[in-house]
Structure formats: C-alpha cells, structure tokens
Amino acid sequence: MSVSAPTPAARLPVDRQPAATELAERAARYAALEWLSRPVWVFDIDGQCVHWANTPALAVWNASTLAELCGRDMGHDMSESVAQRLAQYQSDFVLRGNTSFNEQWTLYPGGVPVSLNVRFSGHRLPDGRMSMLCEGEPVGVVPPESLRSVEALLHTAVMITLYSQSGEALYRNPAARAVVLSPGERLQDRIGNPAAFAALSRSLEQQGVATLTLAVRTPQGDRWHELSARRCNDAITGQDAVLVSEADISAIKHTEERANFQSLHDVLTGLPNRAHFTQRFARAMEEARAQSMEAALLLINLDHFKDVNDTLGHAAGDELLVALSQRLRHTRHGTEVLARWGSDEFLVLLTSPRIRADLDALHERISVALAAPLSVAGTPLCVTSSMGVALYPQDGDTIEILLRNAGLAMHAAKERGRNTLVYFDGSLAEIARNRTELEKELRQALEREEFEVYYQPRVDVATNTLRAVEALVRWNHPRLGVVLPAQFIPACESMGLIGQLGLWVLAQAAHQQVAWAAQGFDLVVSVNLSPRQFASPDLLHDITGVLRQAGVNPARMELEITESMLLGEDQHVLGVMRELSALGLTMALDDFGTGYSNLAYLQRFPIHTLKIDKTFIQDTDANRSLAELIVSLSTLMKLTAVAEGVETQEQLDWVAKRGIAQYQGYLYARPMPVQALTDWLLSHPPKP
Template sequence: MSVSAPTPAARLPADRQPSAAALAERATRYAALEWLSRPVWVFDIDGRCVHWANTLALGVWQACTLAELCGRDMGSDMSETVAQRLAQYQSDFVLRRDASFNEQWTLFPGGVPVSLNVRFSGHRLPDGRMSMLCEAEPVGAVAPESLRSVEALLHTAVMITLYAQNGEALYRNPAARAAVLSPGERLQERIANPAAFAALSRSLQQQGVATLTLAVRTPQGERWHELSARRCNDAVTGQEAVLVSEADISAIKHTEERANYQSLHDGLTGLPNRAHFTQRFARAVEDARAQSMEAALLLIDLDQFKDVNDTLGHAAGDELLVATAQRLRQARHGTEVLARWGGDEFLVLITSPRIREDLDALHERISVALAAPLAVAGTQLRVTSSIGVALYPQDGETIEILLRNADLAMYAAKERGRNTMVYYDGGLAETVRSRTELEKELRLALEREEFEVYYQPRVDVATNTIRAVEALVRWNHPRLGLVSPAQFIPACESMGLIGVLGLRVLSQAARQQVAWAAQGWDLVVSVNLSPRQFTSAGLLHDITGVLRQAGVNPARMELEITESILLGEDQHVLGVLRELSALGLTIALDDFGTGYSNLAYLQRFPIHTLKIDKTFIQDTDANRSLADLIVSLSTLMKLTAVAEGVETQEQLDWVAGRGIAQYQGYLYARPMPVQAFTEWLRCHPPSA
C-alpha cells in the first residue's frame, strides 16, 4: 500500500509538534527496540503521524532526526484507501490484542518509492489510544508487475478474500475487510442463505468456479454483491483454498428493481398496471381452478370524471385518481388483486368459493369508501363509480374475454344511472352493438338535420300555469325512430360533437322563442349548456352570434349548467358566467344536489334559478332532508327554486308544502315537439 511523504514534508501544526522532553521520554520507553536489525516505528493512527522510530526507520523515511520525522503530517495527502486500511487495523487491534498483519507497503519518502514487507501489530500509547507497531523488511528484487499487482490489490474497490477450506478468512484486502461485520466472519456466514451456500459449494466441487448474485450484510446495511469464487491453493501453506472476489452491484440492482417495478406498476397511483395484472390473473385463476373456486373481474369506472378534468384541470384529475386508488386499497380484504387499467378505470380480481356473496360485500365496501367527501384542488367532491362484473369461468376463461364482458357490463351500469354494479349477461353485447351503430350514424344525423327540439313546460306551483319552457333535444332516427338523449348525448360528448349540437339546439330554441313571443306567448326558454361547451374558448362569441341571428331578447333565454361546471378555477368560471349574464341571459343550476359542489359556492356566482334534482323529489319523506335545505337556501339567496321530475300528486303536494316556486314533470306534461307544444299553449296559455 502506498504512503507518500511530500518533499518538503508537510509539518504538523506547532501545537502538535512533539517537545524535546516528549521525544526523550519516547526514546527511553522504546530503547530496547532501537537495536533491532530492521526498521521499526510506532504509528499514531489517530494523529496521522509517527510516534517513534529507530535509527534504521529514520533512514527508510529519509529523516535526519526523530524530531523531524515525528513532526511530519502523514495525513495531509493520505489516500482514502490508506486511511480506511489503518482504521481497519485499529479496530482489529482493539478487538484482538494478539492481532497482527503482514502486508507489502510502498512508501514514498522524498518522492522515491521504497517497497517493504511490513508486520503490523497493536500498541497502546501512554494515553490509552491504540496505535500500530510497524516492523519492516526490504522486499528485495521484485518485478515491477508484481509490485503493481500488490498496489492494485490493496487499492481496488473489488473485495478480495482468500478462504481456507473450513471457511476461515486467510486474507482480506482493504475493500473486503470494510465489507464484513466482524474480522472473523467465515465464508458460510458471509453467505447466510443455506441454499445459496450449497449451490456455491456444489459448483466449486464440480466445476472449480462459481458465480452468484446475492444480498449480503455489511456495516453499511444490506448490499447486493456479485460474488465470484474459484478453487486454488494457499501460497503460504500450499493447502486448498477458495479465492473469492465480490463487486458491489447494489446501484445496478436497485436500478433494475426500479425499472422492473416501473414496468409493472402505474406511475401515478403505484397500483399494479396492465402487465402486472395480467401476470397475477394467470396465477390467480390457476389457483382458483385447482381449488374449485370461482373468480370475478370487476371493471370500475369513475362517474363524471371527465367533468373534473374539464373544469378543474388534469392535475386535479390526477389528484382524484390517487385518492381513489388509496380508497380502493382500503376497501380490499387483502386477497383481491387491484390494478389501474388506464384513464379513470380500475380492475379488481377476486376469487372465492361463494363469489356472488363476496362480490356484493366488496361492492358495498367500495361504495362506502368512495362516498365520503373528498377535497381536490380546494373543492369538495363526491365520487361514485359504475362497476361491470364478469364471472370466471362462465363469462370467459381468458382475461381478454372477461375484460370485454366486464366492459359491456360497466357501460350498462352507466346507462342505468351510474353509481351501481351490473353483472354481465349475453344480452349486453347486442346493446353495445346497437350503441356502436348509433355512434357511427351521429355525424350523418347532424348532416341530415335529424335532431329536433322538444319542449317541456315549467309550471307555477301556486297557479298551475306555465312560467317557462325547457328545450330538450331528441333524435328522430329514420329507421329506429325517436332515440333517447341518454343514448346519444354521451356519444356526442365522447366524439366531440356536443358543441355543434348544443349550438343548434340553442339556435332553434331562440328562434322559437321569437315566434312564440310574436303570437303573444313571451316565454322564457331554457337551454342546457354542457361542461364541454362551457370550456370552449369560443363560447361567448358563438352564443352572441346565435342570439343576434335569431333576434331574440337575451332576457327571455336561460342557460342551464350542471354543478360540475362550478368545479373550475373560480376566477375563470366566475368571469364566463358574468359575461353571459352581461349579455342579458339568466343562469339556472340543473340537477342540483347530485354533483360535486357545496352550498357555499352558490353565493359566488350569478345564479338565478336552482333546479332540484328529481331524485330528491321522488324519494321518501325520510330522505328529503337535503331538499329542505336546498329550498331554504333558495329562499335565503332569493333564487327561484324549481322541482324536477314531479310525476305524482303526492310529490306535487310535498313540493307545494315546501314553498317551492315552480315544478316540471310528467304530472303536468311530457316534452313535446314544437307543433304539439304550440297547440298546448293555445289551451294552456302562460301566466302574464
């Protein structure tokens, strides 16, 4: 090992220079060693300096006097490898008083290399600190390659150990010594895994060499090492031995583990991804088959997730997905496999001997877990999900077939009003084929102007006369007849056609308002505005153009928006709503109570009408407490409250009893095409 002393030699600070008295005391203490026939010195490991040296050692170090040598600062340019080796010696000397080591060192006094065979042993200084007694002998004529190989062995980061046949360490280089928990650690202790040690021993016995990668315990904690071993003979005794080299590959291993983890997990939620789920699926169904159990695949889709992305932004959408993933984790009982399939879709695989019972229990846990209010981007959200279920093996035996059928069931859950779970059945495929056919024909329907606006009256509760009318779009399909909006509106939204369709409905409704007003029926006409339309950059320009072209009085037009629109960044949403109000339009909040907003939001926005969702009107008295709160809020804020979906006299009586101003629903009239509605107006003229 190389130790250099620069020229001129670096000196210790003045306060650390030994005094003449101290040097004299040392000379007396070590007088017996002065006459040895080989260089001897005592090295202060902590102080990084020579404590004492005999005359022959002074010559080796090219020092004129003991004071000059003891005053040198040996640590000023000491390499990290040398410092580490000295610390190892010191530790071993403390543990074993009889410990000694023999190594070839190269000193560089005055910059000239001097190679020595040095025996090191522990020595206590008068103050109790452990130092090192060094006894040197010249190496003699040694080939340069040999000297350099010794230097490389001592300085390399590769851990080299020579073990005897019984596993005892005969030699460790500095790197190997730094990587063991104790100096006496044997090979079988190094490879603590019995199976790995047996494999190593077997390979050495049969082939003479062995290589394995394993985790080992080191003073720095558990590390991954690539260990290579070969049979050899000890150069000192000639007995069989094992030469082992170890390279620390922890960084590579951890990189591989991270890459493997990332390849099998979703980067946003940390859940297993498609690839991981597919692997787990194969094992799970194999186990289920072996144990005569059933399995089920659940496809979970968050309801109205697009509204969150469109209004609050994708960062908020990601935050919602992370929170949902955490809640779904908590809803498991530990045996189900949960994964994120993509977008806002999650998959669950469950195996059970009583699959239907456990599926219903899991659905209940998921519903409860998602039901609690969730704060996202400063907004309180209420999350629901639509779940499709495909059973194994009756609904399919491969993940592709089961996933396709679960997807069909999930869309059926959407069509049944969301927030529910639907089991796959064969009839769903026909439903989807019908929906696909409708989607293909939507663009043609716009070109052929097959969409028609129907109108449903909004009635004064006290006088039972018409106060306003809502425009509702219908599709008159040439072959299928009248198609429900529940079937084609979601398709229009997903295809990006809702903006074009929405403006056409607004245009027809505005022209009709003008026509009715000319006949003496100056009704307020209400038109729905989708969240996708609301986020359009050209919204104000488009609406202004439609109103101007129709020649309608904006004060007689009302725009109905959903609660999800209020999720957007406050200033932007407020700005758009104020500009719409500035045009003279009134704003109604549709289906209130089912979305994400909270009551405190309403006072920030220019809302004029609050339409209470039909689910509250059609519920039992015991579950109408929120409706009572909404009515009270409307009164307090001077908003017009409208009850939607009134279908029975009992419901109307309840509405009247709560002081709700207006209602609409089948009890009074269904939506009608324009000609039929015009005739209705002749018989039921609106109030003045």
C-alpha cells in the first residue's frame, strides 16, 4: 500500500527562497550525510518545504540544484491526509523523542511517480523547530508496517475502491468486491442516480471530497451505504483518480425509519399521535382556507374507561383501546384525520363545505361503531363516548384554541349524562369565568409567595445512590391546600406568568443547591424550563443573573426541556441550547418518547440526559419497544438515560435489565419539601 505525497513544480516566492549563505551553512551542517549513496533529505514540516538534501535525493526529486529544491512549495497541492500524517509524525517526534517510522511512499516530482521505502526520524532545526530526517531506499523488501497496513486493508469491513477519472475500478478490496453486481461496475453505475452522480462529481471538482448516502443494489439485496469520495492520484500511473470508501448503514437507516414512524404514531394503537396530528392540522387549515371550507375538531372521550382499568386491569384497557381504534378507523370516509390524543381520548379533524351535516353523520357512525358489543379479557362490554366539537373558524383559528374549546364541550357532554355530543357555544362561558378566577388567584399567589419548591430524588439504578434531585413547584392554596402543577401550570403558560414563576423556581433551586453543597451534599439540581421561557429573548440574561446571584456552580444545575421545544425553528432552538450549554449548564430532554422528536436529528442538540416518559416505564413488556429503542439511542449517543415514574419493583427490575442508568419515582421517594429532604439527606447521606 502506498501513501500519495504529490510534489508540485510550484516554487516559493523569491524573498522566501534561502540565500546562498544560508544554503552554504546547511551544506556544512549536513556534510557527513552528503556522501551517502542513498537519498537523504531534511523536511521542514512547518514550512512545508525541503530544508536540505544530498545529491542522490536531488536526483529522486528531479531537482537540478539544492537551491531549486529548497525553493519548491511542497504544501501548495499537498493532500489533507498527507498533511495530517506529517503533523502526526511531528507530534510523535516531540512526545516520544528518539523514534522513527518506516513506510512505503510514492513521490511525484514533476508528476512522475517514484516509490521509496522511507525511514522518518525527528530532527531539530537550528531554531529549535521539529523537522524530520528522511532516508530513502528503493522499493525492495516490504517493511512490517506496510505489511500490516495491507492486512488491515484486506480485512476491514469498510469497502474501499480506487476509480480512474473516467469511473473504471482500478482496485477493490475484498469487502468492496463482495458487494458489486459485476466486476466491470463503474462509479456512475454504483451510484445509479444520474443526478446524485452529477452532484458528487461537482463536489469532487470544487472541494476535492464528497459524501453521499444512497441505496445500492448488492448480491445480498438492496442496502443503504454511506459513500465517501476523495480526489487522489493512481500510484502506478500518476493519473488523477478517486478513492471511494463505503460503510453499510442499513441497520441505522432501518432503525431511523422505525423511530420516525414511532415518533409520529401511537405505540399502542398505531394511530397518528399528537405530533403527526399537529402537522396534518396545519396543512388541512391551509386547504380549508384555499377552498373556503369549514373545519372542526371532534374530541372523543370514552365513558367509564377508568372502570375497565380498575376492574379488569391495564392490559384489558389496552386491548379495549386497540379494538376501539380499529372501529374508529372504519368510521372515516377518507378525508378525516384520526389520532389518539391521550389515554382514552381520540381526536378527529374534519373539513367540509357542509360541516354540521357531516359532523352529525360522523357522530352517528362513531356511536354505532363503539356501541357494538365486544369481549375484553373474557368480559362482554358495551362502550359509549362523550364528544365535544369546536368549529373553525368561529370557535377558534388555532389548534390550541380549538382543542381547548372542544375539551370544554366534551366535559359539558360528560356533565349532561355522557354518550352524547356537544358543540362549543357561549353557554360554556362559565367555565371560562372560572378560569379567569383561577388566573386572578395565581397572580395573587405570586405576590403572596404561596408557591413552594419540592424536590424528588434521582437515583443510580445499579447502586441505589442518590445522583440528583428534580425541583417541582407546588401551590399552597389558602383554601384548596397543596395544588399540583398539572392544575395550574397550563394556566400560567397561557397567562404569561410562567416566565416569572419559572425564574423564581430556578432561583430557589440554585440557592438550595449551594446550601446543600455547604452541608456536604453537592447534588445536581434539575429544573424544568417551559416552552414560553425557552422562547423568551431574555432567557440567557435572566438565567445568567440567577446563577451569578446564587453563586452556584452551573455544572451542578440541569435544565429540563420537553421534546416539543425541538420542533419549529431548528436553528434558533439549537442556538439557544448551545448558549445555555456554554454557561456550563447541562440539558435534559424530559418525557422523552411521547412522540415529538425526530430521532434522526436529535444528535445535533447538546443534550446530556434523556428522561424516558413514565407511560413507557409503567406499560407492559409487550408495549415497551420504543423505550428499548430510546435506551439504545442513549447508549449510541453516550447520553444518561433516566426512567421516570418507577413505582413498583417489577418496573425497577425491567429498568435495570435494560441498562438504564438512573430512575426516579414513588418506589424510591416522593417529592419532598426542602426541610424534609434535608433531614432525609442527613439520615441517608449520598455515597460518593
């Protein structure tokens, strides 16, 4: 195997060529080497030029004089791989002292290939810089290093082919030969797609390198390959050539396709999930506006579904959901978009020029389909549903508003005895007034400091050692008692209070981390970051101020974001996350697996931790396939996987068997106020 080291005829500018006195000094310095019969020269790695050469070396380099050879700019057309190799030599000479390397190199003086076995050793120039002494021998006995490189080339799984400029294969290693359909296959045949081949050719012409991911036909069937190409020279003829390496990434592509499908579909029913529905909604609204049609969101909630889970078990509940989702599929007439929205909730998007008539017909079909008797876990069941409808555009022009109003209508259907459909209208204003009252109380709660931060431990699965705590806000309502965040955070989001509340929680958590560290408990404290906070232009300034005021080590603070924040303006999100990481903060992706992220581009973001959503941890083994995929993804990307919502020993055993690093949940500890957790830490100090 030869390493190309093309040498151009280009020369250094006159003012950079060594003066006659300098050449004389060099000749005197290396006089003892001048009489050697083999070619010897000193190469200035930093200057990328020959520093000195004896007479046989001048002949090898096809140079008439030492001055002419030393004046050549060797770096003018030097390939990147050769430059990197020379830099490696220089580093090794500096670090390892008296060391040398033997390799077979092909030089190209004047474009004519000359192959030598060359011994490289470190050599200090008079100014102290490290250069290398090169001693050449005609190619004869191949040194061990060359044999090993040939062996590696023969046995590697990477497919390597050298093509001529016109595309004929000049050489293939065994791995490459095994995947071609015919020995005469050319590079353009390999790529197949003329447009792709043209793009690759342009990249090679303009940049000297090219990368392409493509499907290729092989004797083993169609496979996905990542192809990397680089311009080079043929060591035999000296002609321009293209060196191509291919890696089989079929397994990664299939995993990506599966992950992409699962990220857009509900794992249990196979129906579109929230992310998929949201995308379809945007397109449907554009079509509705263009065609002057109305649209509607129909929210379906199964009546008494909780009773099925409580009496027959969650497995029976899952069986029922699968059966009913199939029935709902059959009620569509081709234009409706059906999705599973939540545990026992389904959502239908309908567009029509006669929306009321079509909705009433759809309601009838759904009611008949769901009411047909079925058997679950050996028990006969009859199912009904409560439905709420919000119309576009009169009841709202965004998916958020329409969903809220459809939800209000659905709850009204529940209150009216279930098994009915209710359209959103002004009679539901009382619910809105109640919400207004809640918003008023929330504003007062901030002023009266009624909020309190609880902390839930996060534990190492293998050692049961406390690793971190998650900060969780609670509302100490003067009338209702302790209110959980699910009951007030959505209102804070819609009111614009979440930024103020979120910053307060971060400040409390940062000060508490410092206080615990002073007591000997230097824990990582994780704080949730809401979508509204994340979108704020003042986010970086606010967080920097909190960290500085608290005097906390940013490396001991972790920010948790949800998958939905990775959607939208990708570059903006990436920029914000990089700025937060630059502060020293770590980033966690919360509730991972609920169906928002495109796993294929997740690696672009500076994520350190994936928190697997509790719905997967608390599910049955048969329905945990996505969780296992997430664990594999974490391992591949070297991220810390955290299982959320671990409540039973069986769930912890499953988590441990999958190699998940950490967990949190009621099995270990519930969220606790500061003093309770401090007392707990004093009696159960974390192990180092």
